[in-house]
Amino acid sequence: MTQSIRIERSAIKKTQPKASELGFGKYYTDHMFIMDYDDAKGWHDARIVPYQPITLDPAAKVFHYGQTVFEGLKAYRTADDIIRLFRPDRNFARLNRSNERLSIPELDEELALEALKQLILVDREWVPSEEDTSLYIRPFIIATEAALGVAPSLQYKFMIIMSPVGSYYAEGIHPVKIAVESEYVRAVKGGVGNAKTAGNYAAGLKAQEKASAQGSSQVLWLDGVHRKYIEEVGSMNVFFNLNGTIVTPALNGSILDGITRDSIIQVIKHWNIPLEERQLSIDELVEAHANGTLIEAFGTGTAAVITPIGELLWEGKPLVINNGQTGELSAKLYDTLTGIQRGSVADPFGWVLELDYRQASAAKN
Structure with a gap:
């Protein structure tokens, strides 16, 4: 990991929904992560910015040739206010396997995980604590080169967006x-x-x-x-x-x-x-x-x-x-x-990555 990640904080914070209103994938946090790629520079300009629409040329290859990959993982808040990620290294490793199949340039997995950790730090207030809630995380890559020709894109965006969610099924675990x-x-x-x-x-x-x-x-x-x-x-x-x-x-x-x-x-x-x-x-x-x-x-x-x-x-x-x-x-x-x-059941497999942002906040202050 060689890049630093710059942070641009949102001047206006959104109103967070109640836990009972969350559903799945309906609301998004205040910030998102973006990093660009082009054939000359490689992956560059890693940044956390206010959540916002993105602008793409109508000829962007993602629209015409489907060059895109994504992942899905969650962050959880424990009863003692520690945020936990479940096997995030496996998600970024799989993202790179998808990249290879779709002819998308490989990501630095260590940088991707650090970007996610910093993004959660910035938006840590969005990690819900109620039962059956979590922060759903969606890393994804799209081909952005404006060129109508069937060949791998020479430009891409890697982004991470996050959404507080309730149970995937409204009735909970049910056949x-x-x-x-x-x-x-x-x-x-x-x-x-x-x-x-x-x-x-x-x-x-x-x-x-x-x-x-x-x-x-x-x-x-x-x-x-x-x-x-x-x-x-x-x-x-x-x-x-x-x-x-x-x-x-x-x-x-x-x-x-x-x-x-x-x-x-x-x-x-x-x-x-x-x-x-x-x-x-x-x-x-x-x-x-x-x-x-x-x-x-x-x-x-x-x-x-x-x-x-x-x-x-x-x-x-x-x-x-x-x-x-x-x-x-x-x-x-x-x-x-x-x-x-x-965190209510022991983890004998070493799967959980804990992010204690109480200490991070104290250090910052």
Whole structure:
């Protein structure tokens, strides 16, 4: 890390919403981080500035060729007023893996993490303390070169914006209905399915509309070649309890390497529960449901942490799981992971980065 980060503070602070009004991704903090790239200078001009619109040329490559990547992570305020980040190094490492796939220049991960820490320091009052609240953090990169030609951009912006949020689902941790998608495809091996890029999510909107029309909350994606192997649930990784063994699809080049997924795998292994990362077909799931060995299912991701699955809709037939109730393991994993994140449960894995801004404020004053 060689760059300094300049800070321009906002002269006017926004009115912060009440915890009951937060929802997810509706409000944004007073400041944001920006850093520019061009082919001659590399990454430069790291700065924290008041939250504001950005101006782009209509020919900016992000609009025409989809060169963009992003991440999602959270900051939490503990009962003793310490702000905690959960495995942020993994987010910036994954951002660089997405960069490589999208032909975007590599970021200095140490600088990116320092920028995030300083941005949270500036906007620390925005980290909520109420139960089921957090500060959602969205780092992202867009291609800004104004040129209509299919080639990697020579100019980019790296930005971080932050949003105080409540529970991802208004009803909290509650089983959802999932429609198994057999018409549309999310990604294939060799594509960009294992990168966190906007096109993956745009490609899923039509299937999501279809699922919503059927009364389902999310889509269960099948592989794009055989159309029978389980991949992801919406924007989450997915796990199944098959007769006491937890099974999750193996990373195969079209599945996102989720940080919550990896955390859940490590916790399950820590508890000495049998776990398999392997290919899993929809036929095997249907058979397990028929013979009573499909005990539980849940999705994992940063936004909701754990999302229990109460029903799968397959070929027009509902497959009810665990009587439509939250499973014992789902609840235990949710309580454990959120407890580690918030400091109420011990962290035997060394995942949490604590930011004690009480000391920083005292030093500043």
